[in-house]
């Protein structure tokens with residue numbers, strides 16, 4: 001071992017991979033210690049023994065050599081669960097890609113921890129096992145929605161679905177939200193959750209605020225609170241699944257764009273100083 005080089009062993013899920021140079025691969029990993037980017041040298045050579053263990057979505061145990069000046073280098077790899085079903089099936093694969101991309105976009109390098117790793121591991125296990133036969137979209141969509149709620153909570157953007165996040169005369173409204181009413185409620189990503197019917201009426205014109213049906217709020221709440229084994233048993237009408245998917249797309253995009261804008265602003269600020 002040369003000066004400064006240190007080996008460590010970690011479990012990891014490969015959330016992204018791209019080719020590098022002639023024969024190498026750069027891997028983005030979800031590990032119990034956080035998000036890491038490493039390089040697997042020679043992984044694209046037919047003779048590589050590591051290659052078969054370093055597939056996208058696989059859960060792997062690897063030995064990595066720390067590199068102070070560049071990416072850490074994968075020295076050994078052994079697939080613990082290859083999650084082959086996620087690569088052999090277009091539908092499952094699309095959901096798996098969504099799950100891993102969301103992690104990649106919300107979690108910065110060296111951030112995250114064991115809870116996010118467990119979430120990723122369990123979500124990909126479920127995705128591998130769900131029967132895609134009879135009612136394909138319902139269970140897969142509910143799993144994606146449950147994953148979003150848990151991911152957001154772990155990265156500090158947990159949406160509030162229990163009480164109104166609206167503002168009344170400079171104060172938080174805070175009214176408990178009912179999922180039984182008939183009037184439309186609101187979704188306000190900027191304020192981090194749902195609005196009661198009155199606050200929605202008052203702020204419907206504000207950019208970013210969108211209507212949310214009481215039934216959709218009920219489903220979002222279930223996605224946040226119920227274990228997936230119970231959630232998947234719910235019978236959810238397709239229109240409601242679509243509404244909730246749109247609402248979450250709106251919420252997620254808002255927070256990702258805010259992040260990107262903040263990052264851009266910070267970079268500009270640094271240049272100006």
Ligand SMILES: [Zn+2]
Nearest residue numbers: 164173196199
């Ligand atoms: Zn309110």
